[in-house]
Amino acid sequence: MSGSPRLLLQLRGLHPEHIRRLLASSRDSSAFRADELDGVTIANLFFEDSTRTRVSFTLAAQRLGASVVDVSGKGSSVSKGETLRDTARTIEAMMGAGGAGVIVVRCRQSGGAKAVADSTECAVINAGDGRHEHPTQGLIDALTLSRALGREADFDLSGVRVAIVGDCVASRVARSNIACLTALGAEVVCCGSPAMAPGSLTSLGCAVTHDLDGLIPEVDAVMTLRIQFERIGSGGGGIGSEREYRQRYGLTDERGGRMRPGAWVMHPGPMNRGLEIDSGVSDGERSLVLRQVSAGVSVRMAALVSCARGCRQA
Ligand code: ASP
Ligand code: CP
Numbered sequence: 001m002s003g004s005p006r007l008l009l010q011l012r013g014l015h016p017e018h019i020r021r022l023l024a025s026s027r028d029s030s031a032f033r034a035d036e037l038d039g040v041t042i043a044n045l046f047f048e049d050s051t052r053t054r055v056s057f058t059l060a061a062q063r064l065g066a067s068v069v070d071v072s073g074k075g076s077s078v079s080k081g082e083t084l085r086d087t088a089r090t091i092e093a094m095m096g097a098g099g100a101g102v103i104v105v106r107c108r109q110s111g112g113a114k115a116v117a118d119s120t121e122c123a124v125i126n127a128g129d130g131r132h133e134h135p136t137q138g139l140i141d142a143l144t145l146s147r148a149l150g151r152e153a154d155f156d157l158s159g160v161r162v163a164i165v166g167d168c169v170a171s172r173v174a175r176s177n178i179a180c181l182t183a184l185g186a187e188v189v190c191c192g193s194p195a196m197a198p199g200s201l202t203s204l205g206c207a208v209t210h211d212l213d214g215l216i217p218e219v220d221a222v223m224t225l226r227i228q229f230e231r232i233g234s235g236g237g238g239i240g241s242e243r244e245y246r247q248r249y250g251l252t253d254e255r256g257g258r259m260r261p262g263a264w265v266m267h268p269g270p271m272n273r274g275l276e277i278d279s280g281v282s283d284g285e286r287s288l289v290l291r292q293v294s295a296g297v298s299v300r301m302a303a304l305v306s307c308a309r310g311c312r313q314a
Contacts, residue, residue, distance in 0.1 A: 005310025006123040008303050009113050010133040011179035012204070019183050022302055023143050023155050029298035032305060037066035040308050041101040043091045045116075046127070047073045047084070048106050052269055053127045053136070056296035057104050060304055063297070066102075084109065088116040095122065102308055105129070110172075121314070123307035131170050136303055137268050138176030140295045142184060144288050145221055147295075148264050158185035163215050164206070165249055166225030166276055167196040173268045174225060178204045191215055192249055193240075212249055216258050221288075223266040224251045224277045246275055256281035264288050 011019065042061040046054050054070075061068045071087065073079060078087055088103055095101035102123040105113050110130030117124040128134040146152045149160060162181055168174040168190040178188050178201075188206040190197045197208050209215055216222065227245065246252065256265065256278070265277075265286045273279050282289055 004314070006307055006314050007117050007310070008125045008135050008307055009117060010126065011135045011138045011176050011183070012133065014179070014183070016183040019139070019142075019180060020155050022139055022299075022306060023146070023152075025302040025306065026139060026143050026295070026299040027147075027152055029301045032064060032301055034063065035065040036305055037061065037064040037308055040064075040066045041095050042066045042068045042304065043095070043101060043103045043122075044068060044070045044127075045072075045084075045087065045091070045103060045105045045107075046070070047078060048108055048128065050106055050127070052293055052296055053106065053134075056293075057125075057127065057300050057304070059297050060300035064301055064304060066304070066308075084112055085115055085119040088120050088122075092120040092122050102304055102311070121311075123311035125303055125307055128172055130172065131175075132172055133176045133179075134172040134268075135176050135180075136296070136299050137173050138180035139299045139303070140292055141173075141177055141223065141266060141268070142180045143299060144292045144295045145181075145264065145266065146184075148288055148291070149220065155184050157181060160186040160221070161189065161219045162186055162221045162223060163189050163191055163212075163219045164223045164225065165191045165212060165251065167228060168192055168201060168225065169196055169198055170228060171225050175204065177223065178206045182206065189215060189219065196249075212255070213258075216255050217260060219263060220260065221264040221266055222251060222259065223268075226268070226270060227272055227276055242275055250275060251277045251281050253278045253280035256284060256286065259286065266292060269293065 058068050104125045104127050105116050106127040107129050110132035112129040113126035146155050164174050181188050182205045190201050190206050190208050191212050201208050266288050
């Protein structure tokens with residue numbers, strides 16, 4: 001998938017130059033005019049909880065002069081059974097002919113953002129759809145890591161090794177990061193139990209290991225994933241007890257102390273402190289966690305401008 005200019009649904013399959021352009025305009029977001037999106041409506045359709053993504057899309061839209069409307073599951077007609085498609089078409093009908101707006105969608109269904117894109121002419125940005133992708137998070141993480149490593153001039157990450165640790169198979173953040181980081185030349189290693197990091201993940205272009213202790217001293221960054229309790233069924237998702245999980249796959253203070261000099265710690269947030277990550281690591285010198293959050297606003301400004309322009313040209 002080469003990616004229509006009005007859509008940002010996934011990073012997998014996007015041309016590396018397209019990814020680099022988005023990263024460069026995120027890096028240079030101060031160059032956007034305050035009225036860049038004057039007259040454009042941004043509809044935030046959030047049917048799963050969010051703090052970082054929802055707030056940063058709102059701030060980004062406001063900084064570009066757009067108007068913002070918020071729709072969530074509770075309090076909207078979704079709670080009366082209206083479908084995602086019908087909700088999107090309803091919002092589009094209020095935006096004016098030709099889809100003169102951007103729909104930002106977070107939903108439980110993998111492929112939900114594509115369903116919105118297929119049923120409207122609006123620009124559509126995937127803000128996290130089920131287990132599929134979270135493309136703006138992938139861009140945030142690539143921008144933040146490139147900056148930390150002094151690679152933000154060209155976003156060339158060749159020679160850089162990144163570990164993604166946790167329930168990689170269920171993680172939309174992992175999928176977007178694998179696509180983005182490997183497109184920029186980095187090597188990505190997914191680490192978790194055989195259920196969380198099965199060998200089949202290698203088809204995405206990453207390596208797989210189950211041995212976190214062996215991996216820790218070998219990488220330039222460790223990205224720890226949140227345990228997604230809301231997605232784990234009654235079977236426990238193969239994570240075992242919380243104590244066991246922390247022992248095998250937690251980024252503990254002890255493991256943090258065995259990372260390479262100059263290696264970085266990342267987490268997309270929200271964090272389960274003391275479970276997948278210890279506070280000494282998440283709040284320590286190596287941590288990029290709050291820099292990831294800060295980068296969210298400029299990445300979302302760049303995504304909104306790119307998709308809104310793509311929509312006007314279509
Ligand atoms: N906030 C990210 C997401 O919604 C990561 C997470 O929740 O674990 O995908
Ligand atoms: N990283 C992320 O998407 O955070 P939220 O779920 O708080 O938006």
